[in-house]
Amino acid sequence: MMNLGNMVRGLSSDTVAQSLIQFWEYDEGTLEVWRASSNFVYAFERNQVRYFLRFCFDQDNSIEQIKAELEFMRYLQLNEFPSVTPVYSISGKLIETLKTPEGTYIAxxxxxxxxxxxxxxxxxxxxxxxxxxSLASLHCLSKTFEPVSERRKSWLDTVQFMENVFQKHPSEQVALQELRRVTTWLQSIPNGNDVYGLIHYDFELDNIFFEENMNHSFNIIDFDDAIYHRYVLDIVTALDDFINNDNSHSKLLIQSFLNGYRSITVLENDAVAQFPQFQRYANLYKFSKLLRSLDYDEINETPPWFDALKVKLVRVADELRQSFLKPW
Known part of the structure; x- marks a missing residue:
């Protein structure tokens, strides 16, 4: 989730999106906002075929990290892993930038x-x-991936990010204590090539598209959260909705997922036993990003959707904060 102040500025009009889309070929009158969370995303058409323009402030991401993301996606495609394709601009670039009085946008x-x-x-x-x-196949490819230039960030960078956020919020002592426990635990578990590598980190149902007529395959989007971490974390975050529903049907679905994963690559029972600890890491990282999102400068005029979104984010942050009090 981006800073709410940046979100308000970015969605105040379609001016930025209209300026950025000029770098690519497109059909006039087809550009429309699709969603805004970590990035601004607009749908548009070119020759009546749908595409997506994604952009963000340079303070929310960097060109180097986006280059690393695109390199990983290119590697996956070369190895026939189904995912969306980055599109070159008119000038032959995969990344374009736009400087504005508010800051620089990367698209x-x-x-x-x-x-x-x-x-x-x-x-x-x-x-x-x-x-x-599908997730196991991605992890198998990740085990042999070596970036040529830029590297995506690792879990150590997320620890530093969380420390920086909590330093700005000294009252969040419970979260800071949770960070110390999580960090100590992560430092104590293996990180060899068989269990650690570049993960998607958002392999949830929103980001996978099922094709029943294509050997039941999935097409994957949104690699902008990709990070070097333990592969099991990708499983935990993908199954978040099911893990949180403690009923027999959810457990059956989780087992089906794990059976599919294990038909492609190894997943030790010890790793499955650590699901709760990995979920605590994911919840803490999510909490820190919510705090950062809510730490915005004064906004003179807020749009109609702002108050409802803020209430939702505050409620989620409160729920996560309470979860840190649970014993390990």
């Missing part, structure tokens, strides 16, 4: 993913199994 364009989104309430055991296979 990329991607093809649209084919297939459909699945719903956690209706997904089948077979689809869960295929989902697990």
């Amino acid at each position: 990329v364009v991607f093809s649209a993913a084919s297939g459909i989104n699945l719903d956690s309430d209706t997904i089948t055991e077979k689809q869960m199994e295929e989902w697990g296979k």
